Amino acid sequence: MKVGIIGCGWISETHMAILRKLENVEVVAVSDIVLEKAKKFADNWGIKRFFVNYQDLLELEELDFVDICTPVWTHASIAIDTAKSGHNILLEKPMALTSKECEKMIEASKKHGVSLCVNHHNLFYPSIRKAKALVDSGYFNLQSFEVSFYKNLYTERLPAWAYKPEYGGLVWEVGTHPTYISLFFLPDIKNVYAVGKKSNRVYDGFSVMLSTLNGSFGLMKFCFTSNYREEYMCHITSQNGNSAKIFISLDSFLDKSKFISKAPLKFFHEEKDLLWSWAKATFRSLYHRNRYYDFMNSKYLLMKNYVESLSNNSSPPVSPEQGKDTIILLECIKESLETGKVVSFR
Numbered sequence: 100m101k102v103g104i105i106g107c108g109w110i111s112e113t114h115m116a117i118l119r120k121l122e123n124v125e126v127v128a129v130s131d132i133v134l135e136k137a138k139k140f141a142d143n144w145g146i147k148r149f150f151v152n153y154q155d156l157l158e159l160e161e162l163d164f165v166d167i168c169t170p171v172w173t174h175a176s177i178a179i180d181t182a183k184s185g186h187n188i189l190l191e192k193p194m195a196l197t198s199k200e201c202e203k204m205i206e207a208s209k210k211h212g213v214s215l216c217v218n219h220h221n222l223f224y225p226s227i228r229k230a231k232a233l234v235d236s237g238y239f240n241l242q243s244f245e246v247s248f249y250k251n252l253y254t255e256r257l258p259a260w261a262y263k264p265e266y267g268g269l270v271w272e273v274g275t276h277p278t279y280i281s282l283f284f285l286p287d288i289k290n291v292y293a294v295g296k297k298s299n300r301v302y303d304g305f306s307v308m309l310s311t312l313n314g315s316f317g318l319m320k321f322c323f324t325s326n327y328r329e330e331y332m333c334h335i336t337s338q339n340g341n342s343a344k345i346f347i348s349l350d351s352f353l354d355k356s357k358f359i360s361k362a363p364l365k366f367f368h369e370e371k372d373l374l375w376s377w378a379k380a381t382f383r384s385l386y387h388r389n390r391y392y393d394f395m396n397s398k399y400l401l402m403k404n405y406v407e408s409l410s411n412n413s414s415p416p417v418s419p420e421q422g423k424d425t426i427i428l429l430e431c432i433k434e435s436l437e438t439g440k441v442v443s444f445r
Contacts (some may be wrong), residue, residue, distance in 0.1 A: 100406060103157075105156060106170075110191060118166070118402065127162070128150065130153040134151040167190045174191075188216065189405055193422075214405075215415065216415035217419060241315050241336075243336045246277040246332070248276075250323060252269060252303070268300075269301050273323065275425060277321070280333065281309060281428070282425060
């Protein structure tokens with residue numbers, strides 16, 4: 100299966116490393132608007148063809164799919180052009196800046212008969228899949244779903260557009276992941292209410308309440324200026340009293356349903372589980388010689404599933420409609436933050 104990559108930034112390095120691990124997959128060409136970047140990327144990975152104009156890459160008839168790793172404001176135009184060329188598409192998150200752009204991308208992919216998959220890779224953490232399976236089985240008769248993301252993103256190596264409101268700001272660049280995870284567990288969201296604060300023209304701290312048609316609810320909490328700790332965690336509660344926590348950065352699922360009444364035992368039980376999860380995550384990183392193994396593995400599983408879907412002529416692991424719903428929810432969050440009002444999702 101032959102692949103072309105558009106965009107040679109840091110995320111494409113991650114994609115390239117994963118594509119190299121997939122069986123019967125070969126990256127045969129890359130492009131970037133900066134010719135030197137495209138050439139350096141191609142030289143580093145032993146790729147013979149590189150272009151400065153992605154249209155030249157799209158002219159390669161042998162491509163089975165194109166991996167788009169460019170900034171979000173370019174996604175719609177590049178994806179539509181790729182669909183017109185007849186190539187299948189793997190698209191970095193977020194899908195687009197607006198839901199209208201998403202609609203045009205979906206229309207183009209259907210018109211030209213190509214598969215479009217959005218890279219919502221956090222859905223492929225084994226801990227997330229395990230939790231969703233338990234919800235679907237009825238073990239967790241879902242009452243609430245909470246996701247929190249605390250980190251100081253002003254010390255991270257984020258692209259410059261992450262801090263520009265015209266490109267969605269931190270809400271789009273980082274908030275996309277918790278947003279599509281919330282939709283994964285709460286597919287029937289009805290209303291959205293958000294409150295937050297701005298710094299340097301972008302929201303870097305906000306909370307979102309989600310109500311659903313079936314009476315369950317969700318909570319999303321973001322703090323992009325936290326110096327206290329890094330936290331990326333989900334908390335599930337069930338109407339039958341069961342509960343669980345998912346530490347996404349550790350890829351750890353902790354079932355908290357067992358009731359422990361005595362405080363010392365409860366503290367020991369919770370800390371033991373968390374320390375054991377940390378130890379397992381550390382072991383995985385050391386064994387695979389990659390401190391970002393769990394992050395890479397979630398991307399690997401999504402991309403592997405996508406390649407298999409192309410081989411089997413089946414639906415992509417993350418549909419463009421899921422990508423569009425995520426952008427709609429982000430638009431609702433943005434509108435509620437700006438107006439202070441409850442916004443209807445559907």
